[in-house]
Amino acid sequence: MTVEPAEHAGAPASPAPAQDAIVFATPERHHEVVAQLMRDGFEMCSDLCAVDYLSHPGRRVPEGVTKERFEVVVNLLSLSKKRRVEVRTQVPEANPSVPSLFDLYPGTEAMEREAYDMHGIVFVGHPDLTRILMPEDWEGHPLRKDYGVGRVPVQFKDAPGPR
Amino acid sequence: MSDDRNEMSIPSRPWSPRETSEGSQELAPMTSAALEHSVGSVLRLPEGALDSGQIDIERAEDTMIINMGPQHPSTHGVLRLMLELEGEKVLRTKPVVGYLHTGMEKTGEELTYVQGATNVTRMDYLSPLHNELVFSLATEALLGVELPPRATWIRMLMCELNRVSSHLMWMATNGMDLGSTSMMIYGFRERELVLEFFQKTTGLRMNHNYIRPGGVAADLPDGWEDDVEIICDTVLERTYEYDELLTGQPIFRERTEAVGNITAEQAVALSATGPILRSTGVPWDLRRAMPYLAYDAVDFDVIVGTYGDNFDRYSIRLNEIRESIRIIRQVLEQMPRGDYRVQDAKVTPPPRRRIDESMEALIHHFKIFTEGFRVPEGEVYVAVESPRGELGCYLVSDGTSKPYRMHIRGPSFVNLQTLPSMLRGGLIADAVAIISSVDPVMGEVDR
Known part of the structure; x- marks a missing residue:
């Protein structure tokens, strides 16, 4: 008798590998926290992305961290210490804006534009906060959880001709 | 921006949009203040990288902006570059991307973890196995x-073969861009050897869906040692032919040196990884610095350059082919x-012969391929060294059988900022x- 996959879920066979250090921040302290980490030797910002937690309100965060709808995840890398650290900033739905990290890490330019494009998070101080992947005149932010999937209807028959 | 008050109120934009007839992607007008601002920021040069005293505003008046691409044979797909030219000299550049955007991160949220590898493998189509690897x-x-150890070593074998084929493809297209059509034909010829082995092992030449969560899809075919041996011998020998063809050739060196x-400072600040970062002399290779799979059990060198120019990037890739063969x-x-x-019955379907009896x-097989397996809640960032640099995957699970969020940190996306x-x-x-x-x-x- 084999075990059905669904019954088996949730029990890891071995403990997960050691996680990178995680720092939680608020939008007000976002820039300050990253600047401090940069001074501590994290020379490179290897990744920046946003997550919309609209339909997953039960996620686990440490004590004292207020859960908000959006989370901006900054992944910093220290080439000298060979370590990573994650900064997770809780961004409220009512005012989805955080300070831009462009002045610290110019390499976040495209990544912040992507997060703005996909999640509508405004990076204050970014030099050119425009859409990067979607067309300029696109409405909405596709990776938000309340943005539908497959909005463009596909018509197979009786479609109006091109002219 | 004013009328879309749909789901939430976005505050008025604190930056100045500088609307023009072509939208805000238009280059800024050539006033002195705007020039200083935009040279440092809008056109993706790091602040302070440029001495503002260098800017000759009088002469900058008669510059012209041309669009290179998106339909240009040498932009490697649909990359559009806005180049500001003064005569034949390039002043500022702005890469414009997004022409190939198909929402693969959104698609990834709709596919189960079993199906997910088929989605990510289509992102970087020259190194599909690395994409599958990072997702898995x-x-x-x-x-x-x-x-199990064999799965890890099979993954390592396939990924290094993929690195060889990707760099060979780069040698081919780079040769073509520089006018060396012989190199193009040689590069494609050698790549074909690797792709044939991929086809034998995975069933497909590209987009394999071979590396899956829980291992690989199939064991290596009978006689794989001989095939791999032939690939190693042939490609290694041919790299010395490329040396004769390109490395010592005066025209090639003139065009690349x-x-x-x-x-190095610019590359680190702009988050560049892979051969671009290594060409500046920074010995940063995730296989060495943060070993994954079994890279700490094999012996290889990290190739670094000195000057950070085209020639260094060429020689790094050529030598990485040799190092990959050494690993293989x-x-x-x-x-x-x-x-x-x-x-583990949770993630692995039963073997084919058990299904018949x-x-x-x-039922188990059916459940895994329709419903998928559930993944415990959590978030994780994993990075591997793809032929182009750090390929990362930030995966968020909410305990269901589909990723809640799957973000891929594409090395090309970030590396383009160095242009x-x-x-x-x-x-x-x-x-x-x-x-x-x-x-x-x-x-x-x-993506």
Whole structure:
């Protein structure tokens, strides 16, 4: 008798590998926290992305961290210490804006534009906060959880001709 | 921006949009203040990288802006570059991307973890196995499963072969961009050897869906040692032919040496990884610095350059082919026996022969491929060294069988930001060579 996959879920066979250090921040302290980490030797910002937690309100965060709808995840890398650290900033739905990290890490330019494009998070101080992947005149932010999937209807028959 | 008060109120934009007839992607007008501002920021040069005293505003008045691409044979897909030219000299550059955007991160949220590898493998179509690898490693980190050694070593073998084929493809296209059509034909010819082995092993030449969460899809075919041996011998021998064809050739060196320079500080600040970062002399290779799979059990060198120019990036890639072959040879010797996927009923379907004789096995198989397996809640960031640099996957699970969020950190997407620094001050004729040396794969940039 084999075990059905669904019954088996949730029990890891071995403990997960050691996680990178995680720092939680608020939008007000976002820039300050990253600047401090940069001074501590994290020379490179290897990744920046946003997550919309609209339909997953039960996620686990440490004590004292207020859960908000959006989370901006900054992944910093220290080439000298060979370590990573994650900064997770809780961004409220009512005012989805955080300070831009462009002045610290110019390499976040495209990544912040992507997060703005996909999640509508405004990076204050970014030099050119425009859409990067979607067309300029696109409405909405596709990776938000309340943005539908497959909005463009596909018509197979009786479609109006091109002219 | 004013009328879309749909789901939430976005505050008025604190930056100045500078609307023009062509939208805000238009280059800024040429006033002195705007020039200083935009040279440092809008056109993706890091602040302070440029001395504002260098800007000659009088002469900057008669510059012209041309669009290179998106339909240009040398932009490696649909990359569009806005180049500001003064005569033949490139001043500022703005890469415009997004022409190939198909929403693969959104698609990834709709596919189960079993199906997810088919989605990510289509991002960087020149190194599909690395994409599958990073997604599988992230899923396995959340699942907490431990792979059997043979699966790890098969993954390493396939990924290094993929690195060889990707760099050969780069040698081919770079040769073509510089006018060496012989190199193009040779590069494609050698790549075909590797792709044939991929086809034999995985069934497909590209987009394999071979590396899956929990192991690999199939064991290596009979006689794989001989095939791999032939690939190693042939490609290694041919790399010395490329040396004769290109490395010592005066025209090639003229076109690549001291062209597209970038400093280590700039590369680190702009988050560049892979051959671009290593060409500046920073010995950063995730296989060495943060070993994954079994890279700490094999012997290889990290190739670094000195000047950060096109020639350094060329020689790094050429030598990385040789280093990959060195790794493949060690994998050949040390390949362990055993399972090629984890024997955990939760993530692995039962073997084919069990399905014919057992109803439970059939149900189990059906459940895994329709419903998928559930992954414990959590978030994880995993990075591997793809041929283009750090390929990362940030995976968030909410405990269901589909990723809650799957973000791929594409190395080409980030590396493209180095183009304005590399192109600045160079000739328009070198622009093609410099774009080629960044090795962007637009499928990964736009995702």
